[in-house]
């Protein structure tokens with residue numbers, strides 16, 4: 001007997017489940033399609049986001065042939081570029097200080113001197129023009145014979161002749177009573193008392209010289225030479241007369257005759273009108289309570305004053321020329337364009353002007 005195939009109840013359940021799944025799948029599929037459409041619609045409303053900056057994509061490749069602008073080097077700069085600058089200035093004879101990678105006042109003075117001798121803006125800052133000149137064929141060795149500038153082009157300058165040379169004030173070259181400094185400042189108000197003590201409250205000086213003095217003493221501080229005093233600056237004719245008369249009187253008290261007293265006085269005190277202090281460019285620099293001559297301050301100034309435009313005006317070796325006993329404390333401002341050649345050629349002011357300046 002042919003056995004009739006029986007449909008298993010399990011099969012029915014399985015088929016029902018399959019149908020149910022299919023229905024569900026269709027339903028879910030429709031929902032998913034709806035959802036997709038909604039997302040598409042929403043996307044169409046959302047603005048396209050701007051792509052985020054990608055350094056790798058956006059970076060502009062530098063052109064290796066484009067000239068790189070030289071970095072500006074100035075007071076306060078330090079490091080390799082300053083080393084290179086100092087070495088270059090030294091090789092050309094403008095810089096005589098230490099090659100230490102520190103752009104201090106001495107480096108600045110050398111840069112100014114270089115700029116002055118190459119028709120550049122003498123601002124003491126090494127920008128593109130100065131930098132290019134420094135390393136060009138046109139860069140020449142320092143010229144130690146200054147060429148006087150014709151008078152009409154010069155504005156009135158403190159303590160300079162019309163030809164730009166420093167004024168000579170001595171017994172043969174009296175300063176007229178009417179001489180007036182250009183811009184006097186009261187040093188007790190003007191100077192930083194952390195750098196220098198100004199003796200009394202009445203010492204005046206030409207601003208240009210006082211500025212140079214402060215730069216110089218600041219540099220000394222940086223080298224740990226820190227105690228400084230200014231005991232004299234600008235002196236009027238009246239004050240010079242008073243100093244002279246007081247010294248004559250002191251000698252008379254010691255039994256000198258009138259002419260003996262005056263001649264003894266002349267060895268150490270300038271005749272009225274013959275004092276450089278009248279220019280406002282000369283300072284007596286001292287250390288309170290000690291004889292200046294043997295101090296480290298005196299030694300430092302004798303070595304470095306030139307780099308800041310000052311000269312040690314009365315030295316032992318030039319006594320016969322200046323007519324004054326050596327004064328290790330007396331410094332006269334003439335500007336670096338003159339102080340450096342004077343140092344390098346070993347000339348006192350009288351000799352320097354005789355060689356290079358006509359005193360007009």
Ligand SMILES: [Zn+2]
Nearest residue numbers: 232283284330
């Ligand atoms: Zn003096």
